[in-house]
Amino acid sequence: MRDTGMGAGLGGESLLFLTDEQLRQGIEAMFFAYRGFTADPDRILTDMEYGRAHHRAVHFINRAPGTTVNNLLNILGVTKQSLNRVLRTLIADGLVESRVGHSDKRERHLYLTDAGRALEQQLSDAQRARMRTAFREAGPDAVGGFRRVLEAMMDPEMRRAYARLKENGT
Amino acid sequence: MRDTGMGAGLGGESLLFLTDEQLRQGIEAMFFAYRGFTADPDRILTDMEYGRAHHRAVHFINRAPGTTVNNLLNILGVTKQSLNRVLRTLIADGLVESRVGHSDKRERHLYLTDAGRALEQQLSDAQRARMRTAFREAGPDAVGGFRRVLEAMMDPEMRRAYARLKENGT
DNA sequence: CAGCTTACGTCAGTGTTGTTGACATTCCAA
DNA sequence: TTGGAATGTCAACAACACTGACGTAAGCTG
Known part of the structure; x- marks a missing residue:
């Protein structure tokens, strides 16, 4: 661990710092902040036929184009069946393209289409704007x-x- | 906004700081961290009959004993039907007590029973432990x-x- | 008091998202 | 080549959110 990197002089203070109350406030901050964090994309998505799961898929496919279903599965932490439902609609709607693997034909490599990139852009613009404001303010x-x-x-x-x-x- | 509060000398640096890449990393950090944040309580809850919604209710009732249903509704940001389903089971299982309001008899004031406090303790111990470790490490x-x-x-x-x-x- | 509003509970129906189970295809190694 | 492991798909189900409608009790106001 990196505890030692904090310096000996901070030992007492850091112990004092981590009161139950401080920890509880951290927990609540995470809860409320996450709500804000997802609020903007959620608003956009409900107008379409999509949900938060679609957003996540689109985000990470954009982030790592050509990623496999299995890889995406591990990142998102859901079952492959759950992801598949989402991917199926995204592919059917022409937002995601699924290409059979070249070396391993069991794999499917995922890419955003132009329409998919446009949606990703729209969602991520909203989310980045909030993040940017928060960063600036803090x-x-x-x-x-x-x-x-x-x-x-x-x-x-x-x-x-x-x-x-x-x-x-x- | 409080942009001006950062001082003129930081203007260039702060603009440089908030690259798209930095913002995207912040977004992904929120996503992955929230998963960790909820992982421990989720594990405990699935063994029982409860879910994350029950955890939230128990947390905030513990935090503000005697709070009304309406108040809890606003904090949790869900519909009353959704909250009611959760509260009903918690009350039936003897974890939460609902008392008719003294001054306004339409209101119900919510309290944790001893059993409710025990569960809250168990859940919050796990979550606080992770928060404490994260705080210490950071x-x-x-x-x-x-x-x-x-x-x-x-x-x-x-x-x-x-x-x-x-x-x-x- | 009469009528409106508020607070709470409930029933019914729907949608998203997670789960497990079963299955097809492909790869690889015995 | 046969059997097992990996990858991905389809089907059914559970949890939990939502909307809409309704009922009851209590407070408020003209």
Whole structure:
């Protein structure tokens, strides 16, 4: 762990800091913030035939074009049957394209079509706008802390998936 | 907005900071972290007959004992039909008590029973443990940033609800 | 008091999203 | 080549959200 990196002088203070009340406030902050986080895309999606699951699929396909169903499954943390229902409608509506794997024909590689990219853009614009406002309001210093705490809150497996996507984007 | 509060000297840097890539990473961090955030209570709840909705109800009733149904509705952001289904089972199972209002007899005031408090304790222990570990790992400085960004991400209405609960806990 | 509103509960119907179970196809290795 | 593992699809079901409609009790107001 990185506890030692905090310096000995902070030991007492950090213990004092983590009162039950502070932790409870952190929990509630996560709850309320996540609501805000999903509110804008949700509004857009309900007008269409889609839900939050479609948003997630579109987001990560855009993020890692050519990804396989199995890979997407691990990232999203749902069963393949659940994902498949979503993918089926997205493919039927011409937002996602599924190409049979070249080397392994069992695999399907997923890509956004132009229409899919347009939807992703619309959804992500709304979500990024809120994130941008929040980052600006909280100040540059806060953003690092925000990201560090969130990363530490992830399950190790998800943490690795997150890191892989970060590299992807660079 | 509070943009001006950041000082003129940070303008360029903050603009540089908020690249699309940074924002997308923030979005993905929220997604993965929220999964971790709910994972432990979810595991406990599936063993019982309950779901995440029951957890939320129990959490906020514990947090604001004597709260009314209407108040809880606003905090949770669900329909009364949806909340009622949850409350009905919790009351039937003896985890929540519903008392008719003293001054306004239309209102029902909600309290946890001893059994309800026990469940809340069990769930919140797990969730707080993860939060504590994350806070420790990220360091004391990060916690402030974490909270500031989350608060800025909330809808104004939820922000007020959050602030009210914070005062409650003090 | 009469009529309107508020707070709460409930019944019925629907949609999204998760689950398990069963199955087809493809790959690979014994 | 045969059997097992991996990948993906189809079908049925459960949880939990939603809307809409209705009923009851209590408060408020003219």
